[in-house]
Amino acid sequence: MFNHLCGESALDKVFLVTSKWGRDSEQGFDKKERELKAKHWNTMMDGGARVARLVAGQERASAWGIIYSILDRVETRAIQHTRSEGLQIQTELVTRHKYLPQTHAARELRAQLEQMIEAQTKMLALEADAVAGNAEAKAQLQEQEARVRQIAQQVENLKVSLPKRLARWIKLVVGN
Structure with missing residues (x-):
């Protein structure tokens, strides 16, 4: 990262x-x-x-x-008069005019979060099998499932829609 x-x-x-x-x-x-x-x-x-x-x-x-x-x-x-270079994310955001979700850092974060969601989903499925019949465990399981859905929504929010990407591209080509 x-x-x-x-x-x-x-x-x-x-x-x-x-x-x-x-x-x-x-x-x-x-x-x-x-x-x-x-x-x-x-x-x-x-x-x-x-x-x-x-x-x-x-x-x-x-x-x-x-x-x-x-x-x-x-x-x-x-x-040595070395030119100061910006960070990769700065270059992507400022010079290349990318949206934050289009940067390498955001893509890496999204991939890691998706892996975590997948692992968490598998874990929840196993827990559901293990706690069948226990009311308190079912309530805790529902809380965990809500957390997984929340993380999944956050990952989805990191994606840039096609219309936004096209608008950004047109703006860059046409020039404001």
């Missing part, structure tokens, strides 16, 4: 900061950090994102170290 919001070109401006360092079982935190890097952050790190640690008991010094690293990167880019 983060990559869809920011885009690949913004990753060199990202710092992924972990906390809880300096506590009892640092070995467990090392393992968790390796897992985050390998499973979740690897593509961001490949794009230039950096990982930093906020050490317990040294929060202020750790935080300032991270801030200095960020400022150093900003200064380096300024010296």
